[in-house]
Amino acid sequence: MAKQNYSAHQQRIIKNYYKNKDDIQNQKLGEIIAEIYLAETDKKKASLWKRVEKTLAHLEVHPKTIKFVVENQDLETLSEIASELF
Numbered sequence: 001m002a003k004q005n006y007s008a009h010q011q012r013i014i015k016n017y018y019k020n021k022d023d024i025q026n027q028k029l030g031e032i033i034a035e036i037y038l039a040e041t042d043k044k045k046a047s048l049w050k051r052v053e054k055t056l057a058h059l060e061v062h063p064k065t066i067k068f069v070v071e072n073q074d075l076e077t078l079s080e081i082a083s084e085l086f
Contacts, residue, residue, distance in 0.1 A: 022059065022085075029055045029082050036075060049073055059085060 006014065017024070032051050039045045049070055056066045061081060069078050 025055055025058050026082070026085050029059070029085070033075065033079060033082060045073070052078065056081070061085075 029052070032048055032055060036045060036048045036052075039048060053066055053070045056069070057063075065081065068074070069081065
């Protein structure tokens, strides 16, 4: 892969993104939880649970915990995990 030449401004944006990546993922998880509560169709809920699985993996939550929460679609446990991460 070719090396990218980024301007100083772009480099700061990239640096700040990775510096705040956990906070960004935590916010994303909170938004997904809210969307699950408001979702009306099973299809939408299934899509959101897939996003939960990916987001928890990015936050480096233990794989067994992710599997348990997603398989059981346990919003209470998911909310507890999210509050611990914040």
